[in-house]
Structure formats: structure tokens, C-alpha cells
Amino acid sequence: MSLVHTKNAATTSRRRRQPEAETKADISRERVLVAAAQIFNEKGYSGTTMRDVGRAVGLQAASLYYHYRSKDELIEAVLDKGVDDVAASVRAAVKAVPETASHKERISIALDAHLRSVLGSTFSMSARRVFGQVPEPIRRRHLKHRDAYGEFWMNLLRDAAKGGALRSEIDVRLARIFIISALNSALDWYKPEGKSVDQLAKQFNLFITDGLFSS
Amino acid sequence: MSLVHTKNAATTSRRRRQPEAETKADISRERVLVAAAQIFNEKGYSGTTMRDVGRAVGLQAASLYYHYRSKDELIEAVLDKGVDDVAASVRAAVKAVPETASHKERISIALDAHLRSVLGSTFSMSARRVFGQVPEPIRRRHLKHRDAYGEFWMNLLRDAAKGGALRSEIDVRLARIFIISALNSALDWYKPEGKSVDQLAKQFNLFITDGLFSS
DNA sequence: GTCTATACTTTGATAGAC
DNA sequence: GTCTATCAAAGTATAGAC
Numbered sequence: 001m002s003l004v005h006t007k008n009a010a011t012t013s014r015r016r017r018q019p020e021a022e023t024k025a026d027i028s029r030e031r032v033l034v035a036a037a038q039i040f041n042e043k044g045y046s047g048t049t050m051r052d053v054g055r056a057v058g059l060q061a062a063s064l065y066y067h068y069r070s071k072d073e074l075i076e077a078v079l080d081k082g083v084d085d086v087a088a089s090v091r092a093a094v095k096a097v098p099e100t101a102s103h104k105e106r107i108s109i110a111l112d113a114h115l116r117s118v119l120g121s122t123f124s125m126s127a128r129r130v131f132g133q134v135p136e137p138i139r140r141r142h143l144k145h146r147d148a149y150g151e152f153w154m155n156l157l158r159d160a161a162k163g164g165a166l167r168s169e170i171d172v173r174l175a176r177i178f179i180i181s182a183l184n185s186a187l188d189w190y191k192p193e194g195k196s197v198d199q200l201a202k203q204f205n206l207f208i209t210d211g212l213f214s215s
Numbered sequence: 216m217s218l219v220h221t222k223n224a225a226t227t228s229r230r231r232r233q234p235e236a237e238t239k240a241d242i243s244r245e246r247v248l249v250a251a252a253q254i255f256n257e258k259g260y261s262g263t264t265m266r267d268v269g270r271a272v273g274l275q276a277a278s279l280y281y282h283y284r285s286k287d288e289l290i291e292a293v294l295d296k297g298v299d300d301v302a303a304s305v306r307a308a309v310k311a312v313p314e315t316a317s318h319k320e321r322i323s324i325a326l327d328a329h330l331r332s333v334l335g336s337t338f339s340m341s342a343r344r345v346f347g348q349v350p351e352p353i354r355r356r357h358l359k360h361r362d363a364y365g366e367f368w369m370n371l372l373r374d375a376a377k378g379g380a381l382r383s384e385i386d387v388r389l390a391r392i393f394i395i396s397a398l399n400s401a402l403d404w405y406k407p408e409g410k411s412v413d414q415l416a417k418q419f420n421l422f423i424t425d426g427l428f429s430s
Numbered sequence: 431g432t433c434t435a436t437a438c439t440t441t442g443a444t445a446g447a448c
Numbered sequence: 449g450t451c452t453a454t455c456a457a458a459g460t461a462t463a464g465a466c
Contacts, residue, residue: 024431044348046261049459063432065461104428132344132403133259167421167429174418175427177404178397185396188347195389203389206382211426212390213319214382239449264441277443278450286442 029067031057034122037078041126045075045133072138075130079142082127087149089117094156103160104209110156111208112201114183119190119197128187150176179208244282246272249337252293256341260290260348287353290345294357297342302364304332309371318375319424325371326423327416329398334405334412343402365391394423 022030035056039048050061050071068074093113097106118124131139157172157179166172183204190200237245250271254263265276265286283289308328312321333339346354372387372394381387398419405415 028431044261046259046459047348050461051459059431060433061459062434062461062463066431071460129347133262133348165429166427167425169421170427171410171414171418174410174415175422178400178419178422179427181400181403182393182397185393185400188396189392195386199386200389203386204393206384207390207393207426208422209426209428210382211422211424212381212385212394213424214380243449265443266441274449275451276441277445277452280443281449 025067028057028059032059032064032067032074033077033081036074037082037122037126040075040078040130041122045130072135075134076138076142078123079127079131079134079138080145082121082123082125083142083145083149085121086114086117086124087145087152090114090149091152103163103165107156107160108205108209110153111179111183111205114180115186115201115204116197118184118187119200125187128184150180153180182208240282243272243274247274247279247282247289248292248296251289252296252337252341255290255293255345256337260345287350290349291353291357293338294342294346294349294353295360297336297338297340298357298360298364300336301329301332301339302360302367305329305364306367318378318380322371322375323420323424325368326394326398326420329395330401330416330419331412333399333402334415340402343399365395368395397423 032053036048036053039052039056042048043052050064053074054061054064064074068077090110090113094106094110097109101109118128131142134142153176154172157166157176160166161170161172166175186200186204190197195203247268251263251268254267254271257263258267265279268289269276269279279289283292305325305328309321309325312324316324333343346357349357368391369387372381372391375381376385376387381390401415401419405412410418
């Protein structure tokens with residue numbers, strides 16, 4: 001039957017009536033993923049060993065291979081979840097904006113949602129940290145997830161530009177990268193002990209939409 | 216006599232009249248450093264082996280230990296040179312600005328110099344890439360170099376704020392981090408095939424000082 | 431599903447000849 | 449200064465018992 005490694009094939013021994021009952025395998029797999037995100041975030045890609053991850057979930061390193069084929073498959077899952085979660089969260093926030101809102105309002109909401117989402121997710125923290133450390137093939141595959149989210153922002157900005165909301169000298173493509181990079185940079189230095197995410201979001205919004213200088 | 220590992224003790228066998236004649240050791244040490252920066256930048260901290268570095272300079276891995284005590288001493292040198300070079304370059308550019316210049320002009324110059332310097336230096340590229348991967352003690356020591364440069368920017372911005380050039384709602388401390396992070400982010404995605412550094416600098420200047428939205 | 435045992439590989443670093 | 453030889457440690461991954 002070979003159910004191994006096939007996340008939802010484990011529906012066999014289901015006893016409850018929920019359409020998506022979680023098997024023990026599902027649960028372990030999930031716990032491993034969460035722990036991996038945590039540890040990759042702390043120690044980086046090469047710095048994290050399968051033994052580390054195993055210890056964190058109370059399993060032997062060898063047992064992890066029942067859930068993930070390799071360390072690389074594991075980190076790829078972390079990476080992808082990192083950006084997909086943020087993308088979903090921002091899309092939802094923007095979708096909730098009334099049609100009547102201005103371009104600036106819409107983009108402000110998106111900025112805010114991105115920052116909050118990113119700072120609140122171990123997966124995106126982890127993804128940012130290890131992205132540059134991961135083997136090339138993984139990075140290449142993962143890039144598709146980033147690009148999809150990047151496209152979303154491109155549309156947001158293109159609409160604003162068409163509506164005449166943006167400065168005319170601006171290269172929209174560059175602006176998109178600038179925005180996302182600036183927001184993500186918070187992952188490198190933000191410490192919850194200082195400013196609240198709320199205050200941070202307000203300042204970033206100011207920096208990005210209005211700039212630093214007055215008049 | 217034990218001259219080993221003491222960079223300038225090698226002045227013993229000097230034959231030329233230059234006050235700083237380079238011994239063979241100096242030359243090798245330098246070549247190793249440059250190669251290391253290159254390779255660390257490509258493969259990251261744990262991804263780079265002493266064998267890799269040795270191969271790049273035509274030495275055996277073991278021979279590197281004549282010039283650097285350890286892999287960590289080597290990467291720390293790369294890290295420090297990365298930020299020190301940029302700092303020196305930006306300080307020089309700002310020093311050359313006429314006293315009569317406005318705060319905005321001064322800061323524009325600094326932005327420009329930082330971006331150019333960072334994109335032109337293998338050391339700063341490498342430093343950015345590996346900073347998050349390096350053992351904690353190294354990172355901690357290295358942080359002093361960053362902080363020194365950060366202070367320079369703080370003064371620049373504080374002056375501008377005092378002069379009333381900045382928007383009053385702005386948190387200067389946060390603005391400093393925002394600026395440096397945004398500029399450095401170019402290291403992650405800039406490709407020489409696209410826009411020129413010139414164009415890039417102009418756009419960044421616009422984004423940061425004036426913001427994205429018109430009026 | 432998870433364990434124990436272990437094969438295999440790679441790495442940072444040292445010793446000592448030249 | 450650089451080489452050859454080598455070691456000890458650590459890591460990924462597999463095999464097979466339970």
C-alpha cells in the first residue's frame with residue numbers, strides 16, 4: 001500500500017467523521033515542520049542538523065526520514081510555507097479593502113499586512129534566514145512561490161501608477177522590490193522589546209509612501 | 216622568533232626602501248582573503264570549505280593555517296573589511312560635500328556613496344551573505360564595526376532633523392535602520408545586466424527621500 | 431511510526447618533512 | 449611558506465528490528 005510520505009494517503013485508518021482527520025503521521029509531520037522552522041531560523045541551514053530537529057520533537061534523527069525524504073525536502077517545505085502564508089494573509093487584507101478606497105489606502109493596508117504577517121510567522125523568519133544558504137535547485141523551485149506573490153504587488157503598484165497616484169519618475173518594478181525588501185528587512189533587526197509592531201508599521205508606511213523629507 | 220600570524224612582524228627581512236614592503240606572507244595572506252570573500256559570497260559560511268579557498272589560490276588547505284589561525288578568523292576578517300570599506304567610502308564622500316549644501320543634498324550623497332560602495336565590493340557582498348550564518352562570538356565582535364558606521368548615519372540624520380529637514384513624525388533611529396537596510400537589500404537582487412548603478416541610485420534616492428506617492 | 435546500529439562522507443585542524 | 453599525511457568529530461542517510 002505504501003502510504004509513506006504521501007501526506008493524505010493516510011486517510012485509511014480514519015475513525016472520525018471529520019473529512020480531514022489527522023493521523024499520527026500527519027501530526028508528527030506537522031510537529032517536525034514547526035520545529036524545523038524554529039531551529040533553521042536559529043542556526044541556519046548548514047548549522048541545523050537532523051539530530052537537532054529530532055531532539056526538538058523527541059524523535060531520533062533517523063525517524064524524521066519517515067516523514068521527510070531528506071533535510072532538503074524539509075527545508076523546502078519551510079521555505080514555501082513561509083512565503084505562502086504571508087501571501088495569503090496580504091491577499092486577504094487587500095481583498096477586504098472597500099472598492100472606494102484610494103490607491104494609497106490600499107497600498108498602506110498591504111504594507112501593514114505584510115509587515116505584521118512576516119513578523120508574526122516563524123516560517124517567514126526562517127525562510128528569510130536560510131534562503132541564501134540553501135542548495136541552488138531548492139532555491140530555484142522556491143522562487144516560483146516568491147514570484148507569484150511579487151506579481152500580486154506588481155498589480156497593486158501598476159494600478160496605482162495608472163491612477164496617477166505614484167510619482168511619475170518612479171520605476172514600478174524597482175519600487176516593488178524596494179518595498180518588499182524594506183519590509184522584510186525588519187526580520188533582521190526587529191526586537192519585540194522595543195517598538196510595537198503597530199508603531200513600526202506606521203513609520204514604515206510613512207517612510208515608503210511619503211518619504212523622509214518634508215514638503 | 217615566531218613571526219607567524221603577526222601581519223607586520225614580517226618587516227624583518229625587508230630589502231626595499233619602501234616603508235611598507237610586502238613580504239611573500241603579506242601577499243599570500245591578501246590573496247587568501249580576497250579568494251575567501253569571493254567563495255564565502257558564493258557558497259555561504261558552512262558551505263565554504265578551507266579546501267575550496269585553498270584551491271582558489273593554488274594552496275593546500277593546510278597551508279592556509281599559516282596565514283589564518285582558523286576558518287573563523289578568516290571569515291571575521293572578511294566581515295570586518297566589508298563594512299569598514301563601505302564606511303570609509305561614505306565618510307570620504309560626505310566630507311567632500313560643501314558646507315553650504317542642504318541636509319537633503321548631504322544625505323543624497325551619502326545614500327549614493329553607500330549604494331555604489333556596497334555594490335562594488337566583494338567584501339561587503341560577502342559580509343551581507345554570511346553575517347547571519349557565522350558563530351555568535353564572531354557576529355558579536357563584528358557588530359562593533361557596524362555600530363560605528365551606524366553612528367555616522369545617526370549624526371547625519373539627527374542634524375537633518377534638528378534643521379527641520381525631516382518630517383516631524385519620523386523616528387530618526389528607525390529611519391536610520393530603514394535606510395541602511397533598504398540600500399543593502401540591493402545586494403540580494405541587483406544584477407549588473409539590468410539597470411545601471413547610476414539609475415538605481417537615482418531611484419533609491421527618490422524612494423527614500425521623497426517617497427513613492429506624489430504630492 | 432520509531433528505535434538502534436552503523437555505513438559512508440566531509441570537514442577543520444595538526445604534525446612534521448622539505 | 450607550503451606540502452603530504454592523517455586524525456577526530458560530525459553529519460546525512462540507510463537497514464532492519466520492534
